[in-house]
Amino acid sequence: MPAKYKLSYFAGRGRGEVLRLLFAGAGQEFEDDRLTGDSWAAFKPKTPYGQMPILTVDNKTMINQTGAIARFIAREFGLYGTNNLESSKCDVIFETYNDVFTEM
Numbered sequence: 001m002p003a004k005y006k007l008s009y010f011a012g013r014g015r016g017e018v019l020r021l022l023f024a025g026a027g028q029e030f031e032d033d034r035l036t037g038d039s040w041a042a043f044k045p046k047t048p049y050g051q052m053p054i055l056t057v058d059n060k061t062m063i064n065q066t067g068a069i070a071r072f073i074a075r076e077f078g079l080y081g082t083n084n085l086e087s088s089k090c091d092v093i094f095e096t097y098n099d100v101f102t103e104m
Helices: 016-026 037-046 066-076 084-103
Strands: 005-010 031-035 054-057 061-064
Touching: 005 016, 016 066, 031 037, 054 066, 061 066, 066 084
Parallel strands: 005 031
Antiparallel strands: 005 054, 054 061
């Protein structure tokens, strides 16, 4: 049975958007859990570091940190390269995105 994925993040794009795009690029269905106000306040104590995004796999395993989630999704769906050099190029793309996002 295929795994179930639930991405929890705020209603806006922010750091969650690159993860949504990875799921879309992989053609993979996932639950897009967009939290606001009270729902975030209730969920926050359940998260590993009290922050989002959070990827929950099969309703039991939570993965936090945008880069860790992005790399997980990329590896899970064959988007991370076929060797170390290709994977490093993927890392460069993600880290460049992260630099730009941080500046914004």
